[in-house]
Amino acid sequence: MLRSGQAHLMEYILLSFFIVMVIVIIVFFLAGWQIGTTGSRKQLLQQQRAAFLMKSFSNSPFLNKEGFKEGGMLEDSKLTVLDCGDLEALVGRGWFAEVKVLDSTAECTKDNYPRCGVWKFCKTDNPEFIAYDIPVNIYRTVTKDVEIGILTVGFYE
């Protein structure tokens, strides 16, 4: 009788032990999950923000050649006259953009246009930033040529 009681007791102790283990595992799992999702949520929000900026920039009628709405056909003359202040008024602060024609290194100013292929907007020396890039077309107003470039949009952390 006593042995049977002891066996019962052992069984309950074992069961309680496993239940406690399961609760501990669940707590650890939920904590880990929370930490993981917070990190990925941050990354997701950053990507959504970057995607929004990229789409706004590449589809903006202020920068695109007339008649092209999808995919980005940035006009070089519009890019050259544009400055950071104009863009900040459009999409806010804390970000930067760069448009670079493939194989080009000369940064565009009003003096060297159109013999240039890099446009930089709102770039600072802050080394902490997150950036994404997509291919776009660049329309050369003078030669009526269409080239491929890379639009990089990022924001400072």
Place this chain on the structure above:
Amino acid sequence: MNKIQGQTSLVMIVLMIVIFIGIGIFLLITSFTTEETEYYNLYAHNLLVSVMRAKTGYRSPCDTVADTVYCAMTGLGKQCRYLRDDTVKKDCGEVSDEITPQLIRKVLATKPSLDYYMIMQPEDPEYRGGETITYGNPDVQNKGKTWTANERILQYQTNLQVTLILAPI
């Protein structure tokens, strides 16, 4: 009887643990893939559109890459003159084979972790026997994780369906 009850409880506990771990892994995988997919889909689409609109450096009918591909598929034997030197003439197919992969490779040089495969075919499967033009690495199609962009080249005789598939190397 009690022994069976104890075993059943143990099995239930183990099952619960397995289910929790399974749900966790599933949620983690789906959350990561959705984020990546959105950006790379945009990238693939922009790459395809940019390449198709780019000028080739040749005269009509090879003005843009899209024109050249269309000419290569429909205009048998048509030739294009080089803009900077009128004496240089090449077949549309030759220009397409030279310019299209070169432009894609140039853009993807900024993303060395990506590989590509491009397929161009007439929308009408009976047009010229449904002949296709392809560039890049065909193995990309069989990779697990891919991002695909589709575009149509609208032309008089037949529209072309252009597909660009990107995948990590």
